[in-house]
Structures are given as structure tokens and as C-alpha cells.
Amino acid sequence: MTSNTIMTTILGGFLGSGKTTVLNQLLNDLNPQLRTAVIINDFGEVNIDSLLIEKGGYSKKEISGGCICCSLKAKLLDTLLQIVNEEKPDEIYIEATGLAVPWEMKQTIEKNFPSDLIRVKDVLVCMDARQCDRYHDRLPAYSRQFEGRPLVLITKADIYSLDVLEQTRVKLQKHYPGLTGFAESRSGCWKKPGTPGIPVTSPAASTGLFLFHPEMIDTGKDGIESLSLMGPLTGTVADLHQLIDENRPKVIRLKALIPFNKTVLSLQFDGSTISEQKAPENLDIKGQTVLNMFCMKEDMENLKEKISRLISLD
Structure with a gap:
């Protein structure tokens, strides 16, 4: 080297x-x-x-x-x-x-x-x-x-x-x-183990290698699908909150950038918690709402239909 x-x-x-x-x-x-x-x-x-x-x-x-x-x-x-x-x-x-x-x-x-x-x-x-x-x-x-x-x-x-x-x-x-x-990591802040004052937390001796349980959904990546939409938000931010709340067991991940009061709102759902914050300034999303969503394959058609009611694709 x-x-x-x-x-x-x-x-x-x-x-x-x-x-x-x-x-x-x-x-x-x-x-x-x-x-x-x-x-x-x-x-x-x-x-x-x-x-x-x-x-x-x-x-x-x-x-x-x-x-x-x-x-x-x-x-x-x-x-x-x-x-x-x-x-x-x-x-x-x-x-x-x-x-x-x-x-x-x-x-x-x-x-x-x-x-x-x-x-x-x-x-x-x-x-x-x-x-x-x-x-x-x-x-x-x-x-x-x-x-x-x-x-x-x-x-x-x-x-x-x-x-x-x-x-x-x-x-x-x-x-x-x-x-x-x-x-x-706490609030995004962390220090790498081994730096001064930060102890190294090493794994203990293992009892064995990981084996999939029989009840696991053997889907790999192919069982999780993604949806990307970009268009005007025809509903409201509250409507999007409601859609997520009503479909929590199905939505694995959702993130969106939404024009809001001359700024851009970043809406995030991590599978459990919905959060909102102001996005960095000067984002070029051309006044459109941008949304990415992940779910299991069997839930995609239903969720896509619901989300498409809130984001116009015309």
C-alpha cells in the first residue's frame, strides 16, 4: 500500500x-x-x-x-x-x-x-x-x-x-x-470503537452459524419491491400520514420530498415511526412530490393504487 x-x-x-x-x-x-x-x-x-x-x-x-x-x-x-x-x-x-x-x-x-x-x-x-x-x-x-x-x-x-x-x-x-x-449512534452521532475513550465492543464466542428458521419468508430481495413516483401532490400531507397509518403492517419503508410553504418537507417512515423535517435548501424537485416506497410483492398493487390517488402522474 x-x-x-x-x-x-x-x-x-x-x-x-x-x-x-x-x-x-x-x-x-x-x-x-x-x-x-x-x-x-x-x-x-x-x-x-x-x-x-x-x-x-x-x-x-x-x-x-x-x-x-x-x-x-x-x-x-x-x-x-x-x-x-x-x-x-x-x-x-x-x-x-x-x-x-x-x-x-x-x-x-x-x-x-x-x-x-x-x-x-x-x-x-x-x-x-x-x-x-x-x-x-x-x-x-x-x-x-x-x-x-x-x-x-x-x-x-x-x-x-x-x-x-x-x-x-x-x-x-x-x-x-x-x-x-x-x-x-445517538441522533446520528457516534465514534468508531478504538478511538480514545471509546471501548471496543467485540462479539462474544458464537454458539453456531445462523440458519434460517422454517417459518422465514424465503424471498430474498425479489420478495421486496420498490415503487417510485413523481408528480403533483393532489392530496395533503395529512392524507399521506393517514395512508401510512392505515397500512403500517404492509409498508416496510417510505420516504418522500414534498413542496410545502415555499420549502421542501422530508417525510420519512421507517416501518414504525413517521417523521418530518425541513429538507436541505435549494433542492431541485421542480415543484413535484417525489416518493419512494418499499413493500412485499403481494402488497404492491394495492398500495400503488392507494398512493396514486394522492400523487398525480399526469
């Missing part, structure tokens, strides 16, 4: 686990002496996650309409090659989609780039304890994100009891003996 090696961080985690919040914090803490490039992947044709990343002293590239660990793998490699040749950064941050397998992305990069050119130094998997309880034993698309040796970043740790956090760590330690360790 030479001094010109590009140090790369991969940020993964399930739909609604808090990846974009964590990435914003990482980018706010950048070393101003380093040249930084950011790659943001989103399933939607309009990359909402990229729009929500705050502007700063770094370059940003978007990959939309699929997942860079599988269907858009070649696009990831092409984008990395472009960044290496044209920008020559010191570091790269890659935010994956909520259905990616981050360790597979690491292996893809290592197979296609020499280690003295690009080195993946960290693979972070954001994990919401509430989602782990809900999806881990049901969805292979959820559990596969822990493959390999990632560092698990427990997000939203400030809203859960210490008992819940410990139970979640114990569960993951049991199933995934290769994990690098655990860290906790």
Missing part, C-alpha cells in the same frame, strides 16, 4: 435504519485536508437519499434505479474508475441501498481494484434494534446484511433501553461470529 491509496468506507443497513443520517454526520466531520468523494445508491429513479445529503467540500455521484451489490455492480465499478481517474481523491464513502449486502460490495471492489489503489478500510452496517426484532427471523434480505465481518452500528440507540440494546447485541453475536464489533 502506498501513500496514494484511496481509503474507502462502505455504509450499509436495512431500509430505514438511518444510513443517510449517519453519512451526513461522517461528512460533517471530514478532514478538510483530504479530498473526498461520495457515492450514493438508491433504488428510486429519483435519488432521494442523495438529495438529503448536505452540501459540503466533497464531490458526489449518484447511482439510481437498482442495487450496486447486484444489478448495478458494473455501474459501481465504472463510477469508481471514473472517480479514481478524474478526481484522484484521498477517501471515498459509499452509501448502499437498504437491500444491499455490504460485504459483497467490499469483495467486488477488492477483486477489481488493486489494494494499493483502493482499500476498503471499513464496512459499517447500520442497524435499528426495533427492525432487528421485526425482520431478522423473517426476511433473508434483512439478515444477509450481516454477512462477512462488518462493524454493526446500532442507530437510534438513544430511544431504546439498555436491556433492548444488549438483547440485540446478544442475538447478533449468536448468529454472526465474524462481526468486527458494535458501536452505537
Whole structure:
């Protein structure tokens, strides 16, 4: 490895686990002496996650309409090659989609780039304890994100009891003996284990490898579908809230950007909680509402019909 090696961080985690919040914090803490490039992947044709990343002293590239660990793998490699040749950064941050397998992305990069050119130094998997309880034993698309040796970043740790956090760590330690360790994020802020004053929380000895339970829905990614819509909001924000509330068991993840009182409102649903906040200024959504939604395949037709009543596609 030479001094010109590009140090790369991969940020993964399930739909609604808090990846974009964590990435914003990482980018706010950048070393101003380093040249930084950011790659943001989103399933939607309009990359909402990229729009929500705050502007700063770094370059940003978007990959939309699929997942860079599988269907858009070649696009990831092409984008990395472009960044290496044209920008020559010191570091790269890659935010994956909520259905990616981050360790597979690491292996893809290592197979296609020499280690003295690009080195993946960290693979972070954001994990919401509430989602782990809900999806881990049901969805292979959820559990596969822990493959390999990632560092698990427990997000939203400030809203859960210490008992819940410990139970979640114990569960993951049991199933995934290769994990690098655990860290906790509170309001998007965290410090990597091993930094001064931050102890390393390492997984305990495992009792065995993870096996799917017989009752698991063996769908993989193909059982979770995404819907992307862009058009005028014909209903109200309250109507959208009501639609989510009435369909909570079906909606896995929903995020929307909505023009509202000369600003843009960011509405997020992580499978449990609806939140709203003002989006970064100067977003170019052309006065349209942009919405990305994820659900199981069997629920898509019904949910699409309901959402289409609120967002005009004409």
C-alpha cells in the first residue's frame, strides 16, 4: 500500500435504519485536508437519499434505479474508475441501498481494484434494534446484511433501553461470529470503537452459524419491491400520514420530498415511526412530490393504487 491509496468506507443497513443520517454526520466531520468523494445508491429513479445529503467540500455521484451489490455492480465499478481517474481523491464513502449486502460490495471492489489503489478500510452496517426484532427471523434480505465481518452500528440507540440494546447485541453475536464489533449512534452521532475513550465492543464466542428458521419468508430481495413516483401532490400531507397509518403492517419503508410553504418537507417512515423535517435548501424537485416506497410483492398493487390517488402522474 502506498501513500496514494484511496481509503474507502462502505455504509450499509436495512431500509430505514438511518444510513443517510449517519453519512451526513461522517461528512460533517471530514478532514478538510483530504479530498473526498461520495457515492450514493438508491433504488428510486429519483435519488432521494442523495438529495438529503448536505452540501459540503466533497464531490458526489449518484447511482439510481437498482442495487450496486447486484444489478448495478458494473455501474459501481465504472463510477469508481471514473472517480479514481478524474478526481484522484484521498477517501471515498459509499452509501448502499437498504437491500444491499455490504460485504459483497467490499469483495467486488477488492477483486477489481488493486489494494494499493483502493482499500476498503471499513464496512459499517447500520442497524435499528426495533427492525432487528421485526425482520431478522423473517426476511433473508434483512439478515444477509450481516454477512462477512462488518462493524454493526446500532442507530437510534438513544430511544431504546439498555436491556433492548444488549438483547440485540446478544442475538447478533449468536448468529454472526465474524462481526468486527458494535458501536452505537445517538441522533446520528457516534465514534468508531478504538478511538480514545471509546471501548471496543467485540462479539462474544458464537454458539453456531445462523440458519434460517422454517417459518422465514424465503424471498430474498425479489420478495421486496420498490415503487417510485413523481408528480403533483393532489392530496395533503395529512392524507399521506393517514395512508401510512392505515397500512403500517404492509409498508416496510417510505420516504418522500414534498413542496410545502415555499420549502421542501422530508417525510420519512421507517416501518414504525413517521417523521418530518425541513429538507436541505435549494433542492431541485421542480415543484413535484417525489416518493419512494418499499413493500412485499403481494402488497404492491394495492398500495400503488392507494398512493396514486394522492400523487398525480399526469
